[in-house]
Amino acid sequence: MTLDFSRDKPIYSQLVDRICGDILKGKLLLGDRLPSVREYAVETGVNVNTVQRVYKELEAMDLTETKRGQGTFITTNEERIVELREDMKNLLAQNFLTSIEALGFSREEMLVVLHKKS
Amino acid sequence: MTLDFSRDKPIYSQLVDRICGDILKGKLLLGDRLPSVREYAVETGVNVNTVQRVYKELEAMDLTETKRGQGTFITTNEERIVELREDMKNLLAQNFLTSIEALGFSREEMLVVLHKKS
DNA sequence: CATAGTGTACTAGACACATATTACACTATG
DNA sequence: CATAGTGTAATATGTGTCTAGTACACTATG
Numbered sequence: 001m002t003l004d005f006s007r008d009k010p011i012y013s014q015l016v017d018r019i020c021g022d023i024l025k026g027k028l029l030l031g032d033r034l035p036s037v038r039e040y041a042v043e044t045g046v047n048v049n050t051v052q053r054v055y056k057e058l059e060a061m062d063l064t065e066t067k068r069g070q071g072t073f074i075t076t077n078e079e080r081i082v083e084l085r086e087d088m089k090n091l092l093a094q095n096f097l098t099s100i101e102a103l104g105f106s107r108e109e110m111l112v113v114l115h116k117k118s
Numbered sequence: 119m120t121l122d123f124s125r126d127k128p129i130y131s132q133l134v135d136r137i138c139g140d141i142l143k144g145k146l147l148l149g150d151r152l153p154s155v156r157e158y159a160v161e162t163g164v165n166v167n168t169v170q171r172v173y174k175e176l177e178a179m180d181l182t183e184t185k186r187g188q189g190t191f192i193t194t195n196e197e198r199i200v201e202l203r204e205d206m207k208n209l210l211a212q213n214f215l216t217s218i219e220a221l222g223f224s225r226e227e228m229l230v231v232l233h234k235k236s
Numbered sequence: 237c238a239t240a241g242t243g244t245a246c247t248a249g250a251c252a253c254a255t256a257t258t259a260c261a262c263t264a265t266g
Numbered sequence: 267c268a269t270a271g272t273g274t275a276a277t278a279t280g281t282g283t284c285t286a287g288t289a290c291a292c293t294a295t296g
Contacts, residue, residue, distance in 0.1 A: 008127070008131075009126070010252085010253060010254085011253080011254070012253080012254085013126075017220065018220075020221065021220045021221045021222060024221050024222045024223075025221070025222030026222070036271075036272060036273080037272085037273065037274090038271090038272090046254080046255090047254060047255045047256070048255095048256090049254075049255070049256085050253085050254060050255080052273080052274075052275095053253095053254095055273085056274095066272095066273065067262095067263085067272085067273085068261070068262050068263075068272070068273050068274080069261080069262040069263030069264075069271080069272045069273070070262090070263065070264080070271095070272060070273085071271090071272060071273080072272090072273080088221055088223075089221075089223060089227070089228065089231055090231065092214070092217055092218065092221070092223070092228070093228065093231040093232050093235055094235065096210070096214050096232070097232065097235060099210055100210065102135065102136075102139045103138065103139045103142050103143070103206055103207075103210070104139060104142045104143030104144070105142075105206075105207060105210070107232070109207070110207070110210070110211065111229075113207055113208065113211040114211050114214070114215065114225075117211055117212065117215060128282090128283060128284080129283080129284070130283085130284085154241075154242060154243080155242085155243065155244090156241085156242085156243095164284085164285090165284065165285045165286070166285095166286090166287095167245095167284075167285075167286085168283090168284065168285080170243075170244070170245095171283095171284095173243080174244095184242095184243070185242085185243085185292095185293085186242070186243050186244080186291075186292050186293075187241080187242045187243070187291080187292040187293030187294075188241095188242060188243085188292090188293065188294080189241090189242060189243080190242090190243080
């Protein structure tokens with residue numbers, strides 16, 4: 001695999017985003033086991049410590065449960081996933097609107113651009 | 119002033135964004151003089167070197183012209199400003215769409231959220 | 237020409253991020 | 267009980283960002 005990471009954001013943060021995306025898109029289901037830290041490190045071409053930080057963040061977000069000696073698993077709390085979906089959607093929308101305002105664009109002209117981009 | 123900066127992005131980058139915004143919103147006009155690096159450093163509560171980097175970035179983007187001993191001025195090339203406006207608009211839209219796709223949202227449901235947020 | 241105000245350059249240090257390496261604690265398996 | 271595979275922890279190193287301080291080069295002004 002060996003993913004390509006953006007330079008303008010910490011790698012661990014980008015990996016958290018990626019996994020959140022996989023959860024929301026249904027690529028990862030409730031109770032699914034994530035790769036071990038060592039496996040995922042090799043897959044993504046990243047250091048084990050960085051993966052460890054990713055898993056720690058996910059657990060702090062209540063998105064995973066870690067069982068020492070067994071692995072890290074997606075939470076079985078479906079409500080949390082629904083909540084995550086809403087939170088991410090609102091965050092995305094809010095950031096978009098904030099950026100628009102910061103640069104002085106009108107909402108209307110942005111909608112036009114969004115519509116153009118297939 | 120002493121602005122508040124987000125921790126997830128370099129300060130110099132946030133200042134570049136801010137000035138770009140001021141240009142696009144007409145708060146800064148063609149030929150306007152920016153504060154001196156020292157002045158702006160005090161205004162924003164940031165180090166002189168950081169401001170220097172901001173001005174260097176702006177010049178590299180052809181948004182300013184620097185006259186040693188006189189100051190830094192917004193470019194008088196109006197076409198460049200129009201171009202900047204288009205570029206920023208497209209970048210914003212593209213990033214938004216990319217994020218939406220990464221998290222598995224549909225364009226329709228995002229438009230609904232955008233509409234809700236006054 | 238002296239001075240004050242510009243931008244510019246350099247060195248040093250603090251901090252976060254990521255890496256590399258090693259070691260430890262727990263669990264399942266045979 | 268031995269082993270392999272989990273997560274976890276600690277230390278050291280390199281890089282980028284930001285700060286702090288100092289010094290230099292250029293320009294306008296009186």
